[in-house]
Amino acid sequence: MAQTSLRVEREHSVDRVVRRLAESARLDDVGDVPEWLAERRRAGTCEVRRIPFTRLHRWSFEPDSGNLVHDTGKFFSVEGLRVRREGAPDWVQPIINQPETGILGILAKEFDGVLHFLMQAKMEPGNIGLFQLGPTVQATRSNYTKVHQGRGTRYIEYFTGPRRGRVLTDALQSEQGDSFLGKRNRNMVVETMHDVEEHPDYRWLTLGQIHRLLAMDNLVNMDARTVLSSLPLPGGAGPVPAATQPDAASLSWLTELKTRHERTVTRMPLSRVDGWRRCDDEIVHTTGRHLSVLAVSVVAGNREVTHWTQPLLAAPQGLAALVVRRAADGVQVLVQGLAQPGTFDTVELAPTVQCVTEGYTDLDDPPPFLQHVLSAPPERILYSALQSEEGGRFHQRDNLYLIVEADDAFPRDEDLSHSHRWLTLGHLKQFISFGGHVNVEARTLVACLQSLSPEQGWTWTA
Amino acid sequence: MAQTSLRVEREHSVDRVVRRLAESARLDDVGDVPEWLAERRRAGTCEVRRIPFTRLHRWSFEPDSGNLVHDTGKFFSVEGLRVRREGAPDWVQPIINQPETGILGILAKEFDGVLHFLMQAKMEPGNIGLFQLGPTVQATRSNYTKVHQGRGTRYIEYFTGPRRGRVLTDALQSEQGDSFLGKRNRNMVVETMHDVEEHPDYRWLTLGQIHRLLAMDNLVNMDARTVLSSLPLPGGAGPVPAATQPDAASLSWLTELKTRHERTVTRMPLSRVDGWRRCDDEIVHTTGRHLSVLAVSVVAGNREVTHWTQPLLAAPQGLAALVVRRAADGVQVLVQGLAQPGTFDTVELAPTVQCVTEGYTDLDDPPPFLQHVLSAPPERILYSALQSEEGGRFHQRDNLYLIVEADDAFPRDEDLSHSHRWLTLGHLKQFISFGGHVNVEARTLVACLQSLSPEQGWTWTA
Numbered sequence: 001m002a003q004t005s006l007r008v009e010r011e012h013s014v015d016r017v018v019r020r021l022a023e024s025a026r027l028d029d030v031g032d033v034p035e036w037l038a039e040r041r042r043a044g045t046c047e048v049r050r051i052p053f054t055r056l057h058r059w060s061f062e063p064d065s066g067n068l069v070h071d072t073g074k075f076f077s078v079e080g081l082r083v084r085r086e087g088a089p090d091w092v093q094p095i096i097n098q099p100e101t102g103i104l105g106i107l108a109k110e111f112d113g114v115l116h117f118l119m120q121a122k123m124e125p126g127n128i129g130l131f132q133l134g135p136t137v138q139a140t141r142s143n144y145t146k147v148h149q150g151r152g153t154r155y156i157e158y159f160t161g162p163r164r165g166r167v168l169t170d171a172l173q174s175e176q177g178d179s180f181l182g183k184r185n186r187n188m189v190v191e192t193m194h195d196v197e198e199h200p201d202y203r204w205l206t207l208g209q210i211h212r213l214l215a216m217d218n219l220v221n222m223d224a225r226t227v228l229s230s231l232p233l234p235g236g237a238g239p240v241p242a243a244t245q246p247d248a249a250s251l252s253w254l255t256e257l258k259t260r261h262e263r264t265v266t267r268m269p270l271s272r273v274d275g276w277r278r279c280d281d282e283i284v285h286t287t288g289r290h291l292s293v294l295a296v297s298v299v300a301g302n303r304e305v306t307h308w309t310q311p312l313l314a315a316p317q318g319l320a321a322l323v324v325r326r327a328a329d330g331v332q333v334l335v336q337g338l339a340q341p342g343t344f345d346t347v348e349l350a351p352t353v354q355c356v357t358e359g360y361t362d363l364d365d366p367p368p369f370l371q372h373v374l375s376a377p378p379e380r381i382l383y384s385a386l387q388s389e390e391g392g393r394f395h396q397r398d399n400l401y402l403i404v405e406a407d408d409a410f411p412r413d414e415d416l417s418h419s420h421r422w423l424t425l426g427h428l429k430q431f432i433s434f435g436g437h438v439n440v441e442a443r444t445l446v447a448c449l450q451s452l453s454p455e456q457g458w459t460w461t462a
Numbered sequence: 463m464a465q466t467s468l469r470v471e472r473e474h475s476v477d478r479v480v481r482r483l484a485e486s487a488r489l490d491d492v493g494d495v496p497e498w499l500a501e502r503r504r505a506g507t508c509e510v511r512r513i514p515f516t517r518l519h520r521w522s523f524e525p526d527s528g529n530l531v532h533d534t535g536k537f538f539s540v541e542g543l544r545v546r547r548e549g550a551p552d553w554v555q556p557i558i559n560q561p562e563t564g565i566l567g568i569l570a571k572e573f574d575g576v577l578h579f580l581m582q583a584k585m586e587p588g589n590i591g592l593f594q595l596g597p598t599v600q601a602t603r604s605n606y607t608k609v610h611q612g613r614g615t616r617y618i619e620y621f622t623g624p625r626r627g628r629v630l631t632d633a634l635q636s637e638q639g640d641s642f643l644g645k646r647n648r649n650m651v652v653e654t655m656h657d658v659e660e661h662p663d664y665r666w667l668t669l670g671q672i673h674r675l676l677a678m679d680n681l682v683n684m685d686a687r688t689v690l691s692s693l694p695l696p697g698g699a700g701p702v703p704a705a706t707q708p709d710a711a712s713l714s715w716l717t718e719l720k721t722r723h724e725r726t727v728t729r730m731p732l733s734r735v736d737g738w739r740r741c742d743d744e745i746v747h748t749t750g751r752h753l754s755v756l757a758v759s760v761v762a763g764n765r766e767v768t769h770w771t772q773p774l775l776a777a778p779q780g781l782a783a784l785v786v787r788r789a790a791d792g793v794q795v796l797v798q799g800l801a802q803p804g805t806f807d808t809v810e811l812a813p814t815v816q817c818v819t820e821g822y823t824d825l826d827d828p829p830p831f832l833q834h835v836l837s838a839p840p841e842r843i844l845y846s847a848l849q850s851e852e853g854g855r856f857h858q859r860d861n862l863y864l865i866v867e868a869d870d871a872f873p874r875d876e877d878l879s880h881s882h883r884w885l886t887l888g889h890l891k892q893f894i895s896f897g898g899h900v901n902v903e904a905r906t907l908v909a910c911l912q913s914l915s916p917e918q919g920w921t922w923t924a
Contacts, residue, residue: 141724169713170717172717345807
C-alpha cells in the first residue's frame with residue numbers, strides 16, 4: 001500500500017512556489033513593456049462603434065421574451081432577472097446569462113531561474129484603451145470550442161486536457177454579481193517546463209513587472225487581475241503568513257449572512273423588466289442610473305474573427321475600496337458580505353466599500369466607510385488606480401480601486417456592523433483558493449495589495 | 463488601532479475544542495440511552511399510513527404543471543427536473559424543490575468538565591423505527607417561522623439571533639443530490655454556558671455515547687450525522703492532524719471535474735417527466751427502479767402539530783462505501799467527484815462507491831470498487847451499518863454504509879481513474895468546514911469514521 005505523505009509533499013511545494021514567486025516579484029523594472037503594449041495597439045487594426053440594435057448581426061430580440069440572444073443560442077444572452085426576498089419589494093433588472101465556464105489562464109515558466117508569466121496584449125471592444133494586458137488565455141467555452149468559427153485559442157493546450165505543466169492554482173471564480181447570473185470562470189496558473197512558441201502579442205513578464213503595471217490606470221485587465229489574486233503570495237517583499245484556515249467564527253459569520261440574505265432569483269423576460277426602456281440603440285434605466293444595454297460593431301485585426309457585432313453592458317463608474325491594518329500576525333483586511341442579484345451563492349466577501357459613485361453624490365444613505373476612504377490623507381492611501389472591468393462584456397466600465405490603511409479614528413472592532421469583519425489576508429486568500437467566496441472586485445484589490453512593495457513605504461508587519 | 467492576533471487566538475481555541483471533544487469521545491458507556499429512546503417511542507402516539515394523493519390535505523397537483531404543491535406555497539414541492547449535457551441525452555426526473563435553508567443544530571454544554579450534546583428523540587414519518595436520535599434542532603425555515611401554526615421550535619433561540627453561546631461549527635451543507643434541487647441546511651454546533659431547560663424528548667449525551675449508537679442500524683438520524691461530521695475531531699482516540707489545506711492539485715482536480723460535468727439544470731412540469739407515471743397513490747418509474755413519490759397520513763403526539771398529511775419520496779436501497787488507508791501522516795480516504803442532478807454546485811466529493819443496489823444486482827456496468835468493498839474480508843471492514851436518510855422527506859429510505867480498509871491488492875494511485883482521488887482525512891474535513899463541497903453520504907461516512915476507537919482494533923497511524 002502506498003504510504004505517501006501527502007501533507008509533507010504539499011507543504012514543501014507550497015513553500016517553494018511562494019519563494020519563487022517572491023523572487024519573481026523583486027524584479028520589477030518594467031523596461032519597454034508599456035511601449036510594447038502601445039506598439040501592439042498601433043499594429044492592431046481596431047475600430048469599435050456603437051450601432052443601433054437593428055444592425056446587430058446574428059443577434060436579435062426574441063419575439064416573446066424580448067431577450068437579446070445570439071442565433072446559435074451560444075455565447076450569452078441579455079435577459080431579465082427577478083429577485084424576491086421576504087419582506088422586501090421585488091427587484092428586477094437586465095442580466096447577462098452565460099451558463100458556460102470559460103478559462104482565464106496564465107502560463108508560467110522559469111527563465112534563468114526566475115518565474116515569468118506569459119501575458120497578452122489583449123484587445124476587447126469595451127476596454128478603455130482597447131488593448132490591455134491580459135492573461136495568456138482568456139476564452140469562453142464558445143471561444144475555445146470554436147463556435148466563433150475563427151482560429152483556435154492560442155496556448156489553450158496548456159490549460160485543458162493532458163497538461164504539459166504543473167498547476168499552481170485552479171478554481172472557479174465569480175464575475176460581477178450586479179451584471180452576470182451566476183457566471184464563473186476557471187482561474188488557472190500553470191507552470192510549464194517545455195519550450196513555448198513565441199508570438200508578437202505575448203510577452204514573458206516577471207511578477208514584479210506586472211505589479212508595476214498594475215499601479216497604472218486601466219492597463220492590467222480584469223481577467224489578469226483575478227488570476228493574479230489567486231497566487232500564493234502575500235505581497236512584493238513581505239513575510240509569508242503561515243497557511244491558516246479561517247476560524248469557526250469567520251465561517252459562521254459568512255454562513256449567517258448567506259442565510260439572512262436568502263432569496264429566490266428567477267429569470268424573466270427582458271421585455272417585462274420594469275424601470276428600463278428599450279430605445280433604438282440602448283436599453284436604459286428611466287433614471288439614467290444603473291446598467292444599460294447597448295450594441296457595438298467591431299473591426300479588429302488580431303482577434304479570433306476580424307469583424308463582428310455584439311451587445312455590451314454599460315454601468316456608472318464605481319468605487320471599490322479595501323481598508324487594511326497591520327497586526328502582529330500580518331496584514332488584516334476589512335471585508336463585507338455582499339449579496340448581489342447574480343451572485344452564484346447568495347453572498348460573497350467584498351471590499352470594505354463597493355458602490356456606484358457616478359451620479360450618486362447626493363446619496364441620502366451612503367454606504368459605511370465611504371467618507372472614511374474618500375477623505376483619507378495621502379499617506380494612508382496605499383493604492384489608488386482606475387481599473388477596467390471585462391471589456392468583452394462591458395462598455396468602458398471602470399472603477400476606482402483604493403487601498404486605505406485604517407487610522408486611529410477608525411471604528412473599534414466591537415462597533416462594526418454585522419455586515420463587516422476583519423480577516424487576516426491569509427484567511428481571505430484561503431477563501432479565494434476554494435473558489436466562489438470572494439467577489440471579483442475584492443480579488444482585484446487582493447492582486448493590488450500583493451503588488452505593494454517596501455519601496456512604496458509599505459511593510460507587512462506592524 | 464487594534465493589534466489582535468487573530469491567528470494565535472484561533473489556533474489556541476481550535477486546539478482546545480479538539481481536546482475537549484476527544485475527552486467527551488472517551489466516555490462511551492451508552493447506559494440506558496437505547497431504553498430511553500424505546501420509552502420515547504412508546505410514549506409518543508404515532509401512526510403513519512400511506513394514502514392516495516386525493517386524501518392529501520392542503521397538498522394538490524397544480525392543474526397546468528402537475529407539480530405537487532402545498533396551498534401556502536411553502537414547505538416544498540415535487541416538480542420535474544431536466545438535466546441537459548452536451549453530447550448526452552437529456553435526463554428528466556421528479557425532484558423536491560425546497561428553496562429555503564433549514565437549521566440542523568446541536569447544542570453543547572459542559573457538565574462536570576465534559577462536553578455533552580443535547581440530542582432529541584425525534585419522530586419523522588418516513589423514519590425506519592419512526593423515532594431516531596436527532597440533533598437538538600432540526601427545523602425548516604417554515605418550521606421555525608411557524609408556517610405550521612404549531613408551537614415554536616424548541617431550543618431554536620440558541621441558534622438564531624443574538625446567540626447565547628459560542629459557535630463551534632456553522633456551514634451550509636447539501637442534501638441528497640438525487641432527490642433535492644440544490645437544497646442546503648445550515649449545520650451548526652453551538653456551546654452554551656447557560657442553564658438549559660430540560661425536556662423528556664431530549665438528553666445530554668457524550669460524544670462517546672453518540673459514537674456507540676452510531677454503530678447500530680438506523681438509530682442516529684441523517685440530520686445528526688451530518689452535523690457530527692463537521693466537528694473538528696479525527697476519531698475517538700486518534701491523534702489530531704495538523705490543520706492543513708488541500709494542495710493545489712486536489713483543488714484543481716475538483717475544479718476540473720466541475721468544468722467537465724458542466725450542464726444546464728432546469729425545472730420542468732412534473733406531468734411532463736417521461737418515464738414516470740402517476741397512479742392513485744404513487745408516481746413511479748416504469749421500471750420500478752429510481753425514485754417514486756407517495757403520500758402519507760401522520761398522527762403524532764409529540765410533534766409541532768398532531769395530525770397532518772404530506773408527500774414523501776421512496777428510493778431503492780443503496781450502498782455508500784469509503785475506502786481508507788493509513789499513511790505516515792494519518793488516515794487517507796478515497797473520494798470520488800460525483801455529479802448528481804440536484805447538486806448545488808455541479809460536483810461534490812462523494813464516497814468511494816455510491817450507488818443504488820436494490821434491484822441492480824444485474825448491473826452490466828458496475829461502479830468502480832463495488833466488488834472490492836462488497837467482498838472485503840471482515841478484518842478489513844471498519845464500519846458497517848444501515849442508516850436512514852431524512853425521514854421528513856423520504857419513506858423508509860436507507861443505505862448500507864461501509865468503511866473498508868484498502869488491502870495490498872488495491873489499485874495503485876497511478877491506476878485510479880480521474881474521477882477518484884486520495885485525500886487526507888484532514889483535507890476532506892477542511893472541505894467540509896467550508897460547506898458545499900462534500901455530499902451528505904460522504905459526510906455520514908466521516909461521522910462514522912470519526913466514531914471508530916482503538917477498542918475496535920483501529921488505530922490512526924500506519
